[in-house]
Amino acid sequence: MAETKKSNLALVAARAGVxxxxxxxxxxxxxASEEMTRRVREAAEAxxxxxxxxxxxxxxxxxxxxxxAVADVGNPVYVQMMRTVTSIVGKAGYRLVxxxxxxxxxxxxxxxxxxxxxxxxxxxxxxxxxxxxxxxxMRGSRLPIVVIGTLPADVELDNVRADSATGIGLxxxxxxxxxxxxxxxxxxPVDTVPxxxxxxxxxxxxxxxxxxxxxxxxxxATGFTYRAGRRATAQLLGQSSPDAIVCANDLLAVAAxxxxxxxxxxxxxxxxxxxxDDTDAAELATPSLTSVDLGSxxxxxxxxxxxxxxxxxxxxxxxxxxxxxxxxVRESTQEAA
Amino acid sequence: MAETKKSNLALVAARAGVxxxxxxxxxxxxxASEEMTRRVREAAEAxxxxxxxxxxxxxxxxxxxxxxAVADVGNPVYVQMMRTVTSIVGKAGYRLVxxxxxxxxxxxxxxxxxxxxxxxxxxxxxxxxxxxxxxxxMRGSRLPIVVIGTLPADVELDNVRADSATGIGLxxxxxxxxxxxxxxxxxxPVDTVPxxxxxxxxxxxxxxxxxxxxxxxxxxATGFTYRAGRRATAQLLGQSSPDAIVCANDLLAVAAxxxxxxxxxxxxxxxxxxxxDDTDAAELATPSLTSVDLGSxxxxxxxxxxxxxxxxxxxxxxxxxxxxxxxxVRESTQEAA
DNA sequence: CTGTTAGCGCATTCAA
DNA sequence: TTGAATGCGCTAACAG
Numbered sequence: 001m002a003e004t005k006k007s008n009l010a011l012v013a014a015r016a017g018v019x020x021x022x023x024x025x026x027x028x029x030x031x032a033s034e035e036m037t038r039r040v041r042e043a044a045e046a047x048x049x050x051x052x053x054x055x056x057x058x059x060x061x062x063x064x065x066x067x068x069a070v071a072d073v074g075n076p077v078y079v080q081m082m083r084t085v086t087s088i089v090g091k092a093g094y095r096l097v098x099x100x101x102x103x104x105x106x107x108x109x110x111x112x113x114x115x116x117x118x119x120x121x122x123x124x125x126x127x128x129x130x131x132x133x134x135x136x137x138m139r140g141s142r143l144p145i146v147v148i149g150t151l152p153a154d155v156e157l158d159n160v161r162a163d164s165a166t167g168i169g170l171x172x173x174x175x176x177x178x179x180x181x182x183x184x185x186x187x188x189p190v191d192t193v194p195x196x197x198x199x200x201x202x203x204x205x206x207x208x209x210x211x212x213x214x215x216x217x218x219x220x221a222t223g224f225t226y227r228a229g230r231r232a233t234a235q236l237l238g239q240s241s242p243d244a245i246v247c248a249n250d251l252l253a254v255a256a257x258x259x260x261x262x263x264x265x266x267x268x269x270x271x272x273x274x275x276x277d278d279t280d281a282a283e284l285a286t287p288s289l290t291s292v293d294l295g296s297x298x299x300x301x302x303x304x305x306x307x308x309x310x311x312x313x314x315x316x317x318x319x320x321x322x323x324x325x326x327x328x329v330r331e332s333t334q335e336a337a
Numbered sequence: 338m339a340e341t342k343k344s345n346l347a348l349v350a351a352r353a354g355v356x357x358x359x360x361x362x363x364x365x366x367x368x369a370s371e372e373m374t375r376r377v378r379e380a381a382e383a384x385x386x387x388x389x390x391x392x393x394x395x396x397x398x399x400x401x402x403x404x405x406a407v408a409d410v411g412n413p414v415y416v417q418m419m420r421t422v423t424s425i426v427g428k429a430g431y432r433l434v435x436x437x438x439x440x441x442x443x444x445x446x447x448x449x450x451x452x453x454x455x456x457x458x459x460x461x462x463x464x465x466x467x468x469x470x471x472x473x474x475m476r477g478s479r480l481p482i483v484v485i486g487t488l489p490a491d492v493e494l495d496n497v498r499a500d501s502a503t504g505i506g507l508x509x510x511x512x513x514x515x516x517x518x519x520x521x522x523x524x525x526p527v528d529t530v531p532x533x534x535x536x537x538x539x540x541x542x543x544x545x546x547x548x549x550x551x552x553x554x555x556x557x558a559t560g561f562t563y564r565a566g567r568r569a570t571a572q573l574l575g576q577s578s579p580d581a582i583v584c585a586n587d588l589l590a591v592a593a594x595x596x597x598x599x600x601x602x603x604x605x606x607x608x609x610x611x612x613x614d615d616t617d618a619a620e621l622a623t624p625s626l627t628s629v630d631l632g633s634x635x636x637x638x639x640x641x642x643x644x645x646x647x648x649x650x651x652x653x654x655x656x657x658x659x660x661x662x663x664x665x666v667r668e669s670t671q672e673a674a
Numbered sequence: 675c676t677g678t679t680a681g682c683g684c685a686t687t688c689a690a
Numbered sequence: 691t692t693g694a695a696t697g698c699g700c701t702a703a704c705a706g
Contacts, residue, residue, distance in 0.1 A: 005479075006479055008698095008699055008700085009699065009700065009701095010699080018676080018677085019676065019677045020699090020701095021676070021677060021678075021679090021702085022675090022677075024700070024701060025675095025676085028701080031675065031676095032675070032676085033675060033676090036675080048453075050450065050451075050453040050454050051454060051699085051700075052395075052454060052455050052698090052699055052700070053391075053394075053400075053454045053455050053456040054390075054391045054392075054394035054395040054400065054455060054456075054698085054700095055395050055698070055699030055700040056699080056700055056701075057390075057391035057394075057682095057700095058389075058391040058395050058681095058682050058683065058684090058698090058699080058700075059681085059682055059700045059701050059702085060682090060700085060702095063391065065434070065456075072420075073416065073419050073420045073423050074416055074417070074419075074420045074617070079410065079416055080411070082410050082411075082435075083409075083410045083411045083437070086410050086435065086436070086437045087437070090437070095434050095436070095456065096434065096436070097402070097432050097433065097434050097435075098419075098423065098433050098434075098435045099423070099432070100420070100423045100424070100427070113387065114387075116343075116385075117387050117388060117389060117390045118389050118390050118391060119390040119391075119402075119432065142342075142343055226617070226620070226621060251621075254621050258621075258623070261623065280411070281618075281621065283563070284563060284591050284595075284618065284621070285621070285623070286595070286622070286623035345682095345683055346684065346685095347683080355693085356692065356693045356694075357683090357685095357693090357694095358685080358686080358692075358694075358695095359691085359692060359693075361684065361685060361686085362685090362691095362692085365685080368691065368692095369691070369692085370691060370692090373691080373692080388683085389682090389683050389684070391682085391683080391684095392682070392683030392684040392685090392698090393683080393684055393685075394684095394698095395682090395683080395684075395699065395700090396683080396684045396685050396686085396697085397684085397685070397698090398698085
């Protein structure tokens with residue numbers, strides 16, 4: 001049985017009757033004779049030796065930690081991302097430090113400054129809002145950062161983004177094929193990165209398919225949450241009669257389903273509903289929810305790999321990836337046979 | 338604007354024309370003259386000085402990190418716990434290191450050993466399965482551990498647990514009051530801590546209310562997941578005709594709702610359904626799901642606070658808390674008016 | 675192949 | 691109040 005007391009290289013070295021350097025070498029896979037290896041391992045085992053993280057970090061500069069910052073740990077998209085990131089990062093031998101920053105850029109700037117304390121080797125950041133200050137802070141960071149989400153074109157930072165415009169195009173195309181013409185949008189706050197992208201994508205798609213829209217067909221929820229979605233949908237139904245609703249995420253879409261049911265509208269017979277992000281919530285919803293998969297899992301995976309590569313090679317050229325969207329068609333847009 | 342290069346105490350000291358000790362004192366709030374304070378702060382600001390985490394940790398022994406280990410980052414209960422823990426831990430000045438261990442105790446034992454590397458000041462652990470080896474490893478840990486979940490009575494470790502038996506009692510009482518008599522159980526694996534607790538609670542409640550049960554009324558899903566829940570419910574409906582189903586968590590309950598709908602059964606008219614954990618999924622479900630709130634948020638909060646106290650006072654007496662359950666009644670057990 | 679030693683950056687003890 | 695010096699535990703450069 002391993003000892004419970006704290007040990008260190010010197011103790012192991014003393015017990016094995018060798019130098020600390022030899023112990024370090026044996027334990028880290030350097031060259032050592034068989035006899036040396038045997039004795040060191042035995043001593044280490046007997047003392048329950050475990051190397052100290054902070055000492056090693058201080059010496060090597062590597063923390064073996066990666067930081068992940070998202071707005072809300074509870075949001076299904078971020079949950080999906082976290083699940084992916086946890087796995088990738090863990091396999092690569094890193095621990096994951098998670099912070100929930102909220103949507104205020106100031107908090108993210110604080111985070112960046114605390115990052116400079118060197119508790120992690122890099123940061124995965126998915127900011128809801130991007131300001132000039134935040135960009136400046138990211139540029140000034142000593143450590144590599146990979147941004148998950150859209151960035152202004154002139155910002156030279158690794159990033160992986162979704163293609164909302166194409167994604168919403170897929171949704172609208174699908175709805176048009178089902179003879180829907182009055183397609184509404186339930187969006188989240190438009191001063192957020194995803195909110196702005198969804199709105200632009202919606203307007204582009206509506207135009208491309210020769211549909212008409214109007215302010216009555218567009219509502220903005222106060223957040224990307226269920227509650228906000230209920231209120232926004234109620235407002236929408238009070239001011240227009242859409243035959244389809246595209247929602248900026250699955251939570252808003254589930255809220256729309258609920259609100260429609262409460263209003264006595266049938267889905268999809270009267271109104272079709274499309275969500276976005278294709279999270280677990282889409283499959284669990286009743287009726288199950290057609291959802292635009294903006295590739296959140298793929299984005300997270302790509303971003304994590306990008307960050308790990310960048311940590312290993314700080315001078316690699318900046319990479320910007322775009323993940324292609326796809327549509328998962330379910331009951332909320334399909335008439336039952 | 339802060340510098341982007343890495344700085345340290347010596348550089349700040351040189352710039353301020355004082356000793357490193359003085360810089361350290363000023364920055365950590367020791368005694369220093371006004372003039373000294375001014376000069377040091379100015380120099381630190383000018384150099385964009387940020388203290389190095391690993392050096393401080395090596396010196397002080399504190400990492401300001403707390404580890405959280407759960408079986409599955411994607412499970413709604415753990416999401417709820419994570420959200421709570423993130424907030425508590427962050428406010429107390431700790432970073433949160435998250436690991437997803439799966440349900441295999443061996444992984445948790447690995448985790449405990451890596452914990453001894455000293456990358457965190459303490460661990461919040463919510464094990465799905467508890468073995469003698471795991472308990473031994475927990476006992477042997479150099480760092481404080483708080484277990485979220487039930488522990489054998491003779492294990493002297495801080496822990497915060499739910500009271501499944503009482504919780505299920507609340508559910509069954511409620512169902513009996515609605516004239517349900519053939520109450521089924523859709524459980525998760527019974528070799529897990531929660532699975533075993535749910536089964537025991539169900540059997541006790543059934544007996545207490547003078548109901549009968551049988552093996553046909555009890556099914557075990559292969560995991561606490563939606564898919565497993567669908568299969569288990571299908572099996573249940575194939576072998577018996579319950580008028581109510583108690584499920585071991587909300588995911589299983591949503592699966593039951595779906596499977597019942599697919600089978601043409603009305604909820605709650607034909608069959609009432611009760612979930613467990615009262616996660617977001619309960620409110621989002623259609624019909625919305627009555628759920629036993631086993632206090633996962635409260636448990637997480639209490640556990641985090643317990644751990645922080647224990648870190649500050651390692652010799653405090655062991656605490657074991659039990660969080661009282663409550664029932665959130667929604668549509669899945671209430672006939673509409 | 676093995677041992678000696680410097681030094682990563684910091685907080686803290688001890689003197690002044 | 692301030693400064694000089696020590697050592698936390700480790701890796702790596704260097705010497706033997």
